[in-house]
Amino acid sequence: MIISATKSNPDLVTTPGLLPAGNNIVANYTTVMEWTQFQFWRWVANSVGYSLVAGLVGTLLSVAAGYGLAKFAVPGGRIVQGAVLAGLLFPIALLTVPLYLMFHGLGLVNTVWAVIIPSCVSPFGVFLGRIYVEASVPDELLEAARLDGASELRTFFSVVLRLLAPAMVTIFLFIFVATWNNFLLPLMMLNSTELKPVTVGLYGMMSYFNPQYGAVLQGALLGVLPLVALFLGLQRYWQAGLASGAVK
Template identity: 55%
Template sequence: MSRTDESRAAARARRKADRIRESHADDLPRSLQPSMAVRVVTVAALTIVLIYFLFPIYWAIIASTKTPSQMTSGNGMWFSVGLADLPGAVAANYAKLLGWTRGQFWRWVLNSLLYSGISALIGTLVAVMAGYATAKFDFRGRNAAIAVIMGCMLMPAALLTIPQYSIFHAMHLTNTMLSIIIPCCVSPFGFFLGRVYAQTSVPDELIEAAHIDGAGEARIFFTIVLRILAPAMVTIFLFLFVATWNNFLLPLMMISSDSLKPVTLGLYGMVSLATFTDRGALMMGALLGVLPVIILFLGLQRYWQAGLAAGAVKG
């Protein structure tokens, strides 16, 4: 073998070794690696959890294609019609859903998107601002304010519903979108997350350097702090969005007009009708009503995972 061939073979061996090192760069040391039994148990447990969470969606898809008689007869785990007839069954239940809701189903979904989206956007900004202020500024009454807000986390939401209704009724804001958006913008839990993330993710040295460069507090917050806390803000946004989307008692107390109902309250009104018996149409509405939340989680999953770990490491 010539010297040129030897050098080429050595270069290929080095490249192969580099690829192997790169592929195993994040591996744990051999002493810390889990045993085969632990891996099998972990995979089995995660598979069971995955089935547990996906099974309701699977069953809703199956049930949304059935008529009332098919819901109580036949195999509940599979379609009651052939695959070729599925589009017709889906179209029939969709038409029944629009009929039972008097064509307002998608209006209810849009209302839920508006309530949840606006409340989550405003609530996230308020939570991050309040959390950053109490984490990085020392002012009189700070500890008392933190204690009051954290104490609000212990109060059940149902306890506040009647006082909220009395206040909004006195302000002539009942049966309006503001009666849903304003209460949902304030979240003690969002404040708690914002404060934890600000304490652990925003270094004091960075703020001091910005002060030395002549930046004001508003500029520091909106141009520096918000960028650092962007992944954490996604986590807070998702929590507030889902909480508002699933909120049922507040709309039940505040909203009386069909055109302003969220999808949860609208479907509840449909089921409450004395003549309602079509559970297939109900499952169709429940499945379509949860799709925006699923799409939102899938779209923001990467940022949400980063936000969950944002407060776990200091600096």
């Protein structure tokens, strides 16, 4: 992608894929900016905003639900767990049309909430949170916190969340990447150019009758940089979680 982002359409056909050709970096970047009417970086910021909010809220909801299912005698808890596992089997594409009808009825179509709210729900996050709580949060520690007078909310936020940090990083990464890569949901929900994420924006560029593939690849390369930075920044926490799980 890095090499191809420097090429023009003829260069992509006439030169080997792993060998650079004429330097078209500036020309491709200019093409991206002109075609998107200088909205490209706004689309990248939209993707970052959608993914960040969905990742933070979805992680908190997932570990809270997993904690409740693992440590409390919830009426119908087994049914809820079965529903969560069933949710892992459904691809998001099957739910997009029902979600659109629901949000259209609520008057939330073409708003940021139409993308953020569905993205906050993660059956995988709930499942992983429950498994990690069962393995990493001892009942004795919870009982000690309650004997010290801590409320359930304080026990959760002051004790449980500290123990679940590696799992939370993993869940956050999964939700962040899933929201970033989600294409069909924002394509159906959003009509405004200002609200588009970078995935939908680049799709519009590819649907043009004469797309400049080098420019599209450069846009994809620039759009994936926040994901690379996120993985590099959270790598040590993820590795710590893997090591902790191995020891346990």
